[in-house]
Amino acid sequence: MRVMGVDPGLTRCGLSMVVGGTGRQLSMLQVDVVRTPPEMELAQRLLRVADAAEAWMDTHEPEVVAIERVFSQHNVRTAMATAQAGGVIALAAARRQIPVHFHTPSQVKAAVTGNGSADKAQVTAMVTRILGLAVAPKPADAADALALAICHCWRAPMLERMAKAEAMAERQRRMYEERLAQQRKAVIR
Template structure:
């Protein structure tokens, strides 16, 4: 599975592309960080991020896009900018029919390091080791984008199986309720 990992942000937006193989084999294909000038207005900064993400999608043709889910930050402005950047990337993927998955930072850290509270240095070290890189990806946004893609490669099969099991359970429950309703009708005079 070819996955585009995105560590969204306005100042720095990490983009990565990995290829997942059998088991937990993952290969890095590309990684970069898109930077936007802080003096630009918000709309134009988002446009720069979206344009870069669209070029990546058109060039690399990912089968899925994994974006960091923003759920809480101390700085509301930073959280809003991060969410907006992630939103324009999700929109670009949706326009291309590419499924988008959102993963929380703790999910990514747990998948890559085994510890949902790992620090950036631990994440970077494990990404470097998992991908067999000679040099650690820098800045941290690049390593985080790779970690998101790795996380999705490893979690997607499990999430898919869980979704199918939930669908099957819902269908079985629907059939059971229909059968009960039919039995109740048959018993009534």
């Protein structure tokens, strides 16, 4: 599975490409951080982020894009900017028919470190170890983008099994309701 991990942001947007092999084997193809200056107009900053993400998608052809879900932040402006950056990337993926999955920061931390409240240093250390990198990815946005891709590679099989189980349960519920309706009709006659 080829996963593009995205740590969205306007000032720094982390982009990564990870390939998942058999089991939990992973390898990094590329990681980078797109930067936009704060004094630049918002629309132009979003365009720069979207252009970079689209170039990555066209070059690496990911099977899925994993984006950090904006969960809660104390600074509303930062949360809005993060959500907007994630939104333009999700839109770029949707235009290419690439599935998009959102993961919360605690889901990513738990998947990578085993602790949903791990700090950035722990995440970076585990990303470095998991991917067998000689040097820790910097800045933290790069490590976070890699962590998102790793999280998705490891969570995707479980998410797929859950979706199949939910679909099967829904089919069985409908069949049961149809049988009940038929039995009620038979009793009324």
